[in-house]
Amino acid sequence: MKFRTAGAVRHSAVNGPGIRYVLFFQGCPHHCRACQNPETWDPHAGRVSDTEDIIADILSTRYLDGVTLSGGDPLWQPEAARCIAQAVREKGLNVWAYTGWTWEEILAGRAGQAREVLPYLDVLVDGPFVLAKKDGTAVWRGSSNQRLIDVQASLAAGRMILLESDTHSPISYD
Ligand code: SF4
Numbered sequence: 001m002k003f004r005t006a007g008a009v010r011h012s013a014v015n016g017p018g019i020r021y022v023l024f025f026q027g028c029p030h031h032c033r034a035c036q037n038p039e040t041w042d043p044h045a046g047r048v049s050d051t052e053d054i055i056a057d058i059l060s061t062r063y064l065d066g067v068t069l070s071g072g073d074p075l076w077q078p079e080a081a082r083c084i085a086q087a088v089r090e091k092g093l094n095v096w097a098y099t100g101w102t103w104e105e106i107l108a109g110r111a112g113q114a115r116e117v118l119p120y121l122d123v124l125v126d127g128p129f130v131l132a133k134k135d136g137t138a139v140w141r142g143s144s145n146q147r148l149i150d151v152q153a154s155l156a157a158g159r160m161i162l163l164e165s166d167t168h169s170p171i172s173y174d
Pocket residue numbers: 028029030031032035036037038040071072073099100127128129
């Protein structure tokens with residue numbers, strides 16, 4: 001499946017726990033003020049990639065703990081995000097994704113087909129970057145409105161459950 005990417009980092013230690021392959025999707029509709037990657041906004045820019053090639057590259061990369069789908073907004077190309085997340089998760093890699101949509105927007109269907117990616121994610125970092133809520137102490141997120149969501153626990157419970165960022169243990173969120 002063809003889709004657009006902005007780039008990739010094969011070994012990253014700053015986009016989730018452990019050593020992670022970070023794939024930057026091209027295209028983002030959110031246009032957050034002070035976004036650090038505005039070159040990823042244009043859905044027609046970047047390069048055309050193939051999901052099978054990306055999956056093969058990830059699975060041939062050694063010493064990985066997981067994969068992080070970033071951008072841009074990976075959930076703006078939900079079919080490719082789902083395809084990659086499903087394939088690498090089946091091989092034992094945990095999958096994180098960053099999105100500018102909130103969990104509630106995704107579940108309400110206001111993010112296109114993004115909801116179909118959720119069954120293949122371990123953690124979703126949700127919501128836009130909000131400059132007024134920029135928080136340099138927040139782990140793995142840029143502003144305090146963004147949440148680290150334990151996706152599998154949330155889907156099983158039928159309510160959002162956050163991941164406690166320093167221990168990775170799930171905590172209830174009501
Ligand atoms: S969602 Fe992320 S990539 Fe998109 S504009 Fe906001 S900060 Fe930038």
